[in-house]
Amino acid sequence: MESKRDSWSSRFGFIMSTIGAAVGLGNLWRFPYTAYSNGGGAFLLPYFVALLTAGVPLMIMEFGFGHKMRGANTLAFAKLNRKLEWLGWWPVMIPLVVCSFYSVVIAWCFNYLIFAFKGAWGKDPNEFFSSKFLAISSGPFDFDGLRWKIVLAVALVWFLNYFITKKGISNGIEKACRFMTPALAILMIIITIRGITLPGAAYGLNWFLKPDFSKIMNGKIWISAYAQVFFSTTLAVGVMTAYASYLPKESDIVNNSCITVFANASFDFLAGLCVFSTLGYACYASNLPMDKVIKAGPGIAFVAFPNAINLMPGGALVRAIIGILFFLCLIIAGISSSISMVESFASAYLDKYVNTSRDKLVRNVCLGGFLGSLLFSTGAGVYILDIVDHFIGNYGIALIGFIEVVVLAYVYKAEKMRDEVNKYSDIKVGNWWVYLVKYITPVLFGYMTVDNILSEFKTPYGGYSYLALIVFGWAIAVGIFVIGKILSKKPWPDERVLKIED
């Protein structure tokens, strides 16, 4: 069976692909806003602690597990224990759901890339985004038809997902990411340099970096820092396990994990510098305070940034170039992540059903994904996206992260994994790593999960009706778990693949 599996053609290609998977749209708007709303520079301290105590250890764990088992999530967990196969299927269902709305957001970026040529968002980007472009309806059940500009771009995104992923690891994902990840870094550096050289940039950077140490003892900030690191590094969705399963046997797991986590965090930080320096200029040019200029989530990219571009000096051409570069960054970051989501499921499926054609499987996944994306391309799309994202994040990814770390630390045994990952690694992990994954990380994720559940029952999320939360939230979160369970009950066509090799 070994000979049938694809593999990375170089270490560089593997690292570019894992960074491409980890760096996504969230890096560009989630981190800057999270840092801003959690004490600015003071947030960086818990963030760095979270990076070293959760980001790096968990990445080593997922890389190590996929690499040792020579299989994506389903095969890896089935090899560990046939009864745990559901824990392999459940996480790989999540990227499919996430990708269905993630592709819609990339589609917005494609539209905005074209809008940037002429500054089509006009003088009021907020009004343009919500009323003209998305034409947001009155609520989650008021679909109000499809937004065709978005549908066309969504079709393009799914075609790109299909075109890259159908070619497999070395010919598809690796080749694409060898180009996309460095290109993203170069573009980000260019627009950050432009941002920090604008007047008023220092004012914006103060909001991002000036530490408010009175907030540092607040437990919520620490939870936010761990959540940021966890979601940003694409853990617990089967992507990193799948990618590592295609590594050659003699691979440096520890250093590859450190490079991936630090590169992703560097993108986070760079995005913070880029966004806040540019928004600082917007404050300077419009004479408004930061809290009137900044927006949460996608609003940073589609409202606050276009607003800042409108005010930029240098004429229409410079404004168009900055806009194009910015939305190109978002598109590259989005596509390199969305292909990893499709691959997470494809690898998991192909490891079990080895005789299935990759082309056919990926085509079906992308067609299904496209149909799912249509729901988010309606007038109610933004509401549904918000609900699905919340439930998938809190009751999918965070919960899986907790269960996964407990199973790997106690069933697979952290000590055994430490010895495995150290075998070919230049930097060795010691008992500190075992201690972290056995005690600290599960406690943190357990707390996060309980905290999420308690907050859920205190007030309905986002002020939505219970019916909307049940239909688009709970039903999807529970549904993917049930589908994962059902898929795990199907027999393996060839049980010989379940043997662990030395």
Add this chain to the structure above:
Amino acid sequence: MDKSAIAMLIFGCTILFGGLTFFTLKAVKVEKKK
């Protein structure tokens, strides 16, 4: 720019970009040996 913000900027850059450079150089060294 505020002095404490400058300090955090230097601190952040040192840890993140410094850490990334350190691990990357280590990997390059190992790959060159092969």
